[in-house]
Amino acid sequence: DAGITQSPRHKVTETGTPVTLRCHQTENHRYMYWYRQDPGHGLRLIHYSYGVKDTDKGEVSDGYSVSRSKTEDFLLTLESATSSQTSVYFCAIGTGGVFSVQAFFGQGTRLTVV
Amino acid sequence: DAKTTQPPSMDCAEGRAANLPCNHSTISGNEYVYWYRQIHSQGPQYIIHGLKNNETNEMASLIITEDRKSSTLILPHATLRDTAVYYCIVRVEGNNDMRFGAGTRLTVKP
Numbered sequence: 001d002a003g004i005t006q007s008p009r010h011k012v013t014e015t016g017t018p019v020t021l022r023c024h025q026t027e028n029h030r031y032m033y034w035y036r037q038d039p040g041h042g043l044r045l046i047h048y049s050y051g052v053k054d055t056d057k058g059e060v061s062d063g064y065s066v067s068r069s070k071t072e073d074f075l076l077t078l079e080s081a082t083s084s085q086t087s088v089y090f091c092a093i094g095t096g097g098v099f100s101v102q103a104f105f106g107q108g109t110r111l112t113v114v
Numbered sequence: 115d116a117k118t119t120q121p122p123s124m125d126c127a128e129g130r131a132a133n134l135p136c137n138h139s140t141i142s143g144n145e146y147v148y149w150y151r152q153i154h155s156q157g158p159q160y161i162i163h164g165l166k167n168n169e170t171n172e173m174a175s176l177i178i179t180e181d182r183k184s185s186t187l188i189l190p191h192a193t194l195r196d197t198a199v200y201y202c203i204v205r206v207e208g209n210n211d212m213r214f215g216a217g218t219r220l221t222v223k224p
Contacts, residue, residue: 105157
């Protein structure tokens with residue numbers, strides 16, 4: 001299995017509190033991605049990074065921020081969690097370039113906002 | 115703005131080939147076809163991708179029609195562990211937004 005780890009795997013938090021999810025890779029891949037998965041919507045891209053300190057928005061970025069200070073770590077922050085952000089969050093890594101693919105996905109973080 | 119159409123579900127007998135179709139009639143010349151699968155509660159798994167030639171790897175084969183308007187993912191000898199949702203995605207090379215639709219839920223039966 002690819003060296004990609006998400007933490008925590010499960011979290012319950014209260015509305016209005018900040019939450020940070022971590023994605024850690026040991027593959028030295030340039031690209032890292034955060035997705036959310038909800039019933040009826042499939043997987044949707046939140047943010048992605050194409051290098052240290054280089055990030056860009058995806059389809060559903062409102063309410064989320066990201067940071068990448070090291071190649072191996074990509075953090076997703078919900079500044080003030082809302083119930084609509086209850087979801088399963090997946091991190092992915094990829095090599096980028098012409099054949100850029102989200103090659104490997106983490107096991108997911110199940111976040112519940114109450 | 116769905117770019118692909120897949121049947122919502124399919125069954126396959128264990129040991130037989132599973133042929134999963136995907137329609138992408140509006141595909142443009144610089145769009146690749148990607149296939150992923152997601153086994154229950156796990157993260158998606160990349161399977162294969164191609165532009166216009168047929169491709170094969172250790173997991174599956176990808177057959178793309180000559181006009182590129184449709185493709186078929188073939189799992190040559192399906193096992194129970196191949197039961198999953200399979201996603202067909204078209205994407206321009208270099209575009210980082212991989213759009214996952216509803217996919218096909220494949221059930222491999224003993």
